[in-house]
Amino acid sequence: xxxxxxxxxxxxxxxxxxxxxxxxxxxxxxxxxxxxxxxxxxxxxxxxxxxxxxxxxxxxxxxxxxxxxxxxxxxxxxxxxxxxxxxxxxxxxxxxxxxxxxxxxxxxxxxxxxxxxxxxxxxxxxxxxxxxxxxxxxxxxxxxxxxxxxxxxxxxxxxxxxxxxxxxxxxxxxxxxxxxxxxxxxxxxxx
Amino acid sequence: xxxxxxxxxxxxxxxxxxxxxxxxxxxxxxxxxxxxxxxxxxxxxxxxxxxxxx
Amino acid sequence: xxxxxxxxxxxxxxxxxxxxxxxxxxxxxxxxxxxxxxxxxxxxxxxxxxxxxxxxxxxxxxxxxxxxxxxxxxxxxxxxxxxx
Numbered sequence: 001x002x003x004x005x006x007x008x009x010x011x012x013x014x015x016x017x018x019x020x021x022x023x024x025x026x027x028x029x030x031x032x033x034x035x036x037x038x039x040x041x042x043x044x045x046x047x048x049x050x051x052x053x054x055x056x057x058x059x060x061x062x063x064x065x066x067x068x069x070x071x072x073x074x075x076x077x078x079x080x081x082x083x084x085x086x087x088x089x090x091x092x093x094x095x096x097x098x099x100x101x102x103x104x105x106x107x108x109x110x111x112x113x114x115x116x117x118x119x120x121x122x123x124x125x126x127x128x129x130x131x132x133x134x135x136x137x138x139x140x141x142x143x144x145x146x147x148x149x150x151x152x153x154x155x156x157x158x159x160x161x162x163x164x165x166x167x168x169x170x171x172x173x174x175x176x177x178x179x180x181x182x183x184x185x186x187x188x189x190x191x
Numbered sequence: 192x193x194x195x196x197x198x199x200x201x202x203x204x205x206x207x208x209x210x211x212x213x214x215x216x217x218x219x220x221x222x223x224x225x226x227x228x229x230x231x232x233x234x235x236x237x238x239x240x241x242x243x244x245x
Numbered sequence: 246x247x248x249x250x251x252x253x254x255x256x257x258x259x260x261x262x263x264x265x266x267x268x269x270x271x272x273x274x275x276x277x278x279x280x281x282x283x284x285x286x287x288x289x290x291x292x293x294x295x296x297x298x299x300x301x302x303x304x305x306x307x308x309x310x311x312x313x314x315x316x317x318x319x320x321x322x323x324x325x326x327x328x329x
Contacts, residue, residue: 007303007313008302008303008313011302011313011314011317012317012327037312038306038312038313038314039312039313039314040312040314040315041314041318044314082263084266085301087301087303087304089303107327107329108301109262109265109266109300109329112262113259113262113263116255116256116258116259116262117255117259122255128329130329161321161327162320162321162324162325162326162327163326163327163328163329164272164326164327164328165328165329166265166268166269166328166329
């Protein structure tokens with residue numbers, strides 16, 4: 001699976017003690033070049049540069065036509081009343097995600113909203129850290145043998161990044177993970 | 192021969208770029224991480240005891 | 246009862262996201278360390294107060310004249326959560 005991540009997602013994710021789990025899900029994640037200019041801490045810079053060196057991250061330089069399309073999406077976000085505005089970097093990620101079928105990794109609510117409004121973006125898969133952690137659990141890249149262990153993963157992310165998952169969405173994800181685990185357990189007993 | 196004392200004493204961005212260069216030899220990528228123009232980055236490599244082949 | 250069509254689901258999802266937006270602002274207002282925020286220099290204080298009202302880190306960083314990661318570190322020190 002391939003992804004394209006915006007700066008805000010990466011800057012939060014880089015604070016997570018289990019940040020390398022990202023590469024259990026994604027063989028490659030594209031990142032905007034601007035992320036290098038927006039990062040200052042040694043820990044994050046070293047992590048980014050090592051992952052770039054290992055070809056797990058790759059710098060993204062948008063083509064002129066992708067930039068043009070991204071500008072159009074940004075303008076649309078301003079024009080639609082009540083919608084959270086989108087910034088250009090998130091819009092570029094959406095364009096690239098749509099063109100190549102990559103999962104867009106973002107914490108921008110505007111990116112989540114715009115795909116509900118613009119038909120051409122409706123098939124773009126957009127994940128927040130909530131969905132990334134969900135997938136890590138569902139695909140068993142993280143072992144969690146109890147509900148407490150499932151919740152502990154989300155809690156660790158929240159504490160380390162001061163990022164709070166919306167409660168009802170978190171509960172739905174926890175339930176989905178537990179249901180999937182119960183299903184695997186049943187199949188194992190039958191097999 | 193890499194001067195690791197010099198490398199570790201650099202500000203975060205330059206240190207990350209130098210370590211990346213040592214690990215991969217990817218000059219252009221390391222230069223982009225450094226934020227320096229190529230000529231300045233090559234000078235930094237020399238100070239760090241690293242060869243570029245240029 | 247037939248399940249809602251795609252456009253009804255989209256409208257519902259959009260309404261949920263807008264509701265989340267409003268709830269997130271309330272959570273940020275409650276959790277923020279206002280003593281810390283008020284003690285900051287003007288530009289940083291303005292950026293943090295913006296971040297309480299609207300959680301766009303990119304804009305906050307531009308107000309403060311900082312890199313996004315630096316702004317994010319300040320956000321955490323000011324106990325302003327990201328709710329998403």
